[in-house]
Amino acid sequence: MSDPNKEFDGIRQDDNPLPTWWKWVFFGSVVFAIFYAIYFHKYSDWGTTEYYSAQVKDYEKEFPNKNLKVETVDGVNPFRNNSEAITAGQTTFQTYCVACHGPTGEGLVGPNLMDKQWLHGNTDKQIYETVMKGVPVEKTKLGRGPMPPHENSLGSEKIYQVMAWLAARNPDLKASN
Ligand code: HEC
Structure with a gap:
C-alpha cells in the first residue's frame, strides 16, 4: 500500500490506460472539430449572419414595422401611380x-x-x-x-x-x- 489514493473505503482505483477505441473517438472528435470550425467559418455558405438577415426580411414583409418609415418628399406619397x-x-x-x-x-x-x-x-x-x-x-x-x-x-x-x-x-x- 504505497499510494493511499489507490484504495479507499474498500474501493480500489486502477490506473489502467483508456481503451484504444475510446482514444480514437476522442482524438477523432478533436481533429474533426478543428476542420469543421475552419470549414464552417471560411468555406461553407451556412453563414448565420446571412441566414439571420434573410429571416428578418421575411418577418418585416409579413409584419411591417411601424418604425420602418417610407421616405417621402414633403409627405407626398412616393407610391402614386405605381x-x-x-x-x-x-x-x-x-x-x-x-x-x-x-x-x-x-x-x-x-x-x-x-x-x-x-x-x-x-x-x-x-x-x-x-x-x-x-x-x-x-x-x-x-x-x-x-x-x-x-x-x-x-x-x-x-x-x-x-x-x-x-x-x-x-x-x-x-x-x-
Ligand atoms: C372602425 C371603422 C373604420 C375603419 C376600420 C377605418 N376607418 Fe377610416 N374613418 C372612420 C370614421 C368613423 C371616420 C370619420 C371620423 C370623423 O367623424 O371625423 C374615418 C375617416 C377616414 C378618413 C378621413 C376622411 C375625410 O373625409 O377626411 C380617411 C382618409 C380614412 N378614414 C381612411 C381609412 C382607411 C384607408 C382605412 C383602412 C386602412 C380606414 N379608414 C379604416 C372609420 C373607420
Whole structure:
C-alpha cells in the first residue's frame, strides 16, 4: 500500500490506460472539430449572419414595422401611380377598411372616400396622418364613432399603398396643396 489514493473505503482505483477505441473517438472528435470550425467559418455558405438577415426580411414583409418609415418628399406619397403599389393597396383596403368605408370606399359608418368632401384634409400628408393615427373620438366630425389608428396594424408602407389605390380612384386626393 504505497499510494493511499489507490484504495479507499474498500474501493480500489486502477490506473489502467483508456481503451484504444475510446482514444480514437476522442482524438477523432478533436481533429474533426478543428476542420469543421475552419470549414464552417471560411468555406461553407451556412453563414448565420446571412441566414439571420434573410429571416428578418421575411418577418418585416409579413409584419411591417411601424418604425420602418417610407421616405417621402414633403409627405407626398412616393407610391402614386405605381401599379404594383396600387394593386397591393387595393388588397389591403379590402381587408382593413371596407368594414367602415364600404367595398368601393363610398362610405358606410366611415365617410365616403371617393367624393370631393373631406373632413380631415385631402392631401397625401393629411390622409397619411389620418390613417396612421386614426381619428380619436374628440376629433370626430361625423359623431359616428372614432376611426382606429393603423400605424401598428399596417405601418407606413402599406398605408402609402392604400393611399396610392385611393388616389388612383379619386383624383380629388391631392399630392399636396
Ligand atoms: C372602425 C371603422 C373604420 C375603419 C376600420 C377605418 N376607418 Fe377610416 N374613418 C372612420 C370614421 C368613423 C371616420 C370619420 C371620423 C370623423 O367623424 O371625423 C374615418 C375617416 C377616414 C378618413 C378621413 C376622411 C375625410 O373625409 O377626411 C380617411 C382618409 C380614412 N378614414 C381612411 C381609412 C382607411 C384607408 C382605412 C383602412 C386602412 C380606414 N379608414 C379604416 C372609420 C373607420
